[in-house]
Amino acid sequence: MTDAARPGTAVLAEAASAAGYAPSVHNTQPWRWRVTADALDLYAVRDRQLRAADPEGRLLTVSCGAALHHAVVALAAQGWSVAVTHLPDPADPDHLARVRPAGHIGVDPEAMRRFQSVRLRHTDRRPVSDTPASPEAIAAIRRAVTAEGIRWHVLTPDQVLELAAAASHADRVETEDEEQRTELTYWRGGDRPEGTGIPDEVVPAQAPQTTVPGRDFVRAGTLAVGPGHDRAARYAILYGPGDQPADWLRAGMALSAGWLSATELGVTVLPFSSVIELPSTRQVLRAVVSNLGHPYLVVRLGTADPATAGPPHTPRLPAAQTIEVAAG
Ligand SMILES: Cc1cc2nc3c(=O)[nH]c(=O)nc-3n(C[C@H](O)[C@H](O)[C@H](O)COP(=O)(O)O)c2cc1C
Known part of the structure; x- marks a missing residue:
């Protein structure tokens, strides 16, 4: 890959960090990222799987998919198009995806808006208001x-x-x-x-x-x-x-x-x-x-009930516990 087609590890690590805001079952955040010069690799973390409720890892994998999409959204907001390969290593089922930058296509306002929603999105368990979603x-x-x-x-x-x-x-x-x-x-x-x-x-x-x-x-x-x-x-x-x-x-x-x-x-x-x-x-x-x-x-x-205050954001693991940047 030419340097013009490489975002650099800092940009990839930032995308992995943004992916940390993704929703996950019981806020388990069952993912780990490995950042190299060419790619962002996503792995399932079985230590944070719900072994009793989710023995097959269905909801763990749905949660990791949400994080994967968040990473793609973060890269798009930086103007990067990507190629995503699901389960790239048949010998390692926990290696869920590889994201490879495909080229710098420039930033568009829609991608920026979507990225802003990453920080705003949250789960609201209050009853919804009487005004339906249109x-x-x-x-x-x-x-x-x-x-x-x-x-x-x-x-x-x-x-x-x-x-x-x-x-x-x-x-x-x-x-x-x-x-x-x-x-x-x-x-x-x-x-x-x-x-x-x-x-x-x-x-x-x-x-x-x-x-x-x-x-x-x-x-x-x-x-x-x-x-x-x-x-x-x-x-x-x-x-x-x-x-x-x-x-x-x-x-x-x-x-x-x-x-x-x-x-x-x-x-x-x-x-x-x-x-x-x-x-x-x-x-x-x-x-x-x-x-x-x-x-x-x-x-x-x-739509949210305007009469009561909405919930705050839930905590997240520090990036150092979910992102590893490969040396070199
Ligand atoms: C696959 C999946 C399943 C979830 N299931 C439930 C659920 O059954 N009940 C619930 O209240 N929240 C559920 N959630 C929401 C999570 O608890 C929530 O995403 C997590 O606590 C993080 O909070 P946040 O979405 O406000 O950032 C689920 C989320 C995901 C991704």
């Missing part, structure tokens, strides 16, 4: 998701009731299972590694009155929630034809693309993954998409 905004989010090769289905009112039943069931199973409860308690408030997990400030102080129950985090938090009921919420399933790591990685990229687009459009996103963790509720979601594919994640879409 059909135009939902169509734009769908376009962002499907452009990454993932399908998208907005649930009908009857399907929302099915989702509500599935979410209650999945949460009950998860919190009654001792191993899963211990794992959830660890990431939700236990003695977890600093800079990870879900702090009190982003978890509702009392369970919101919603049709589809949000994840039961076992311990209440301190986030104030209004009396809203989520009636104006819309729910969508991200799904696709395969159920392998490459599919989960692509789903994570699509989740990030859709969520950043939603952030730009003032739409809040809340993922529901307990229904994905449990095989029986995953099967319910498969039926919802008429067995046309495998579900990867459900998201709630809406």
